[in-house]
Amino acid sequence: MAKIIGCIGTSHVPTIGVAYDKGRQNDPAWAPLFEGYKPVAEWLAEKKPDALIFFYNDHATTFFFDMYPTFALGVGERFPVADEGAGLRNLPAIKGNVDLQCHIAESLVNDEFDLAIFQEKPIDHGCASPLPLLWPHEPDWPGAIVPIAINVLQYPLPTALRCYKLGQAVRRAVESYPEDLKVVIVGTGGLSHQIHGERTGFNNEEWDLEFLRQLQFEPEKLTKLTHADFVRLGGAESVEQIMWLAMRGAMPEKIRKLHQNYYLATTTAMTVALYEEGEETPQAAASQQAAHAPA
Template identity: 75%
Template sequence: MARIIGGIGTSHVPTIGLAYDKGKQEDPAWKPLFDGYKPIADWLAKEKPDALIMIYNDHCSSFFFDFYPTFALGIGSEFSVADEGAGLRNLPPLPGNVELQAHIAESLVNDEFDLTIFQDKPLDHGCFSPLPLLWPHKPEWPGCVVPLAVNVLQFPLPTARRCYRLGQAIKRAIESYPEDLKVVVVGTGGLSHQVHGERVGFNNIEWDHEFLELLQNDPEKLTELTHKDFVERGGAESVEQIMWLTMRGALNDSIQQKHVNYYLATTTAMTAVLYENA
């Protein structure tokens, strides 16, 4: 049977991809961030997962506000990079495992999650910003992806509890898949940041670390928070933390934090954390 071996939480700030493409890995302003991903990349290289489930939000690259689904699962043999206005990044398409994706889709619907299914849609920086820091991509990516887009842009949003329960349903889906696969679940976005409005540039370091502690040891407490709670504590865009809760719900109750890197050098608390199932 397939099994989930761990989870990753990562920021998906678009400037990470820009800095990567411009070769700024040794730049003093960026080196602490890039170095913070190396232990996770080493772990992935050692464990060799067959698939990453990428939980992300689309930034109006493939969906727009006239049709913006709550949960959207991609099914396809490959997913290309979205052009977000600055030209295509020099990254190969991400391969997909259609049989695994279709199984997850059917399992989640049977678990009463009403999904939107998409095909032939490119993926934006929600997926592609952190991926080259985690996986090598030359000449090709080492495994496949299952893209799962969550609405954190247009209200009404799914609740924190609903996202956590979605992760639990993903766990059931993976563990019912008959092929012997190793899977890692990646929750993207967050942590505290606000990129517009009166509180532009807002961060809350204390809350970020409290969130990480609760995510590991008491995620149910986080499911009690409203969207207003997340926004007040971490800024408008920190509501993306509900995607980390989806990742956490897919893991065992008991997990080990193998690595964490927290770097606040811009308006966003850029974070990378690795969990292993205990």
């Protein structure tokens, strides 16, 4: 049977992809970000998962506001990486696993999640920005992606609780898949940021770190927050944190944090965190978090 072996939360800032493509990994402004992903990439290289299930959002690249689905799942052997205005990226098309994607789609619909299904559509920075920092890609990606897009752009949005339940349903889908596959769940977006309006450039480091604490130990508290709560605490675009809750919902009750990097260098608090099943005390996690807290 397929098994979820861990989960990753990551920002998906488009400038990460631009900096990566321009070889700026060692620039002083970018090095702390790229260094923060190396332990996660090493963990993935060691564990060799067969598939990454990506909860991400499309930024009006494949879907537009005249037809923007609440939840959409990609089914296909390949998905092109979108050109979002900076030119085509030197990345291979994202590889899929049609059998696994179809099984998850069917399982989610039977679990009363009404999905849109897309094929051969381009995938933008919501997935493609962090992906090369996690997986090597020459000459090709080492495994498949199951892309699950969540609407965090056009209201009404799915609630935090609904996204958490989506993650739980994805776990049931994976665990009912008959092939012995190793699967990692990736939740993308956020954390605190706002890129328009009077609060442009807003960040809340205290809330970001508290969100990460609750995500690990008290995710149910986060499911009670409204979209207005997320916007107030972290800025308009921080509502993307509901995609981290989808990731968390796919994990068991107790998880332990293997790595966390928090770097506030642009308008977004760029964050990556890695978790496995297991027990960890809040005190131990707080000690680790303090060691990685922003100066």
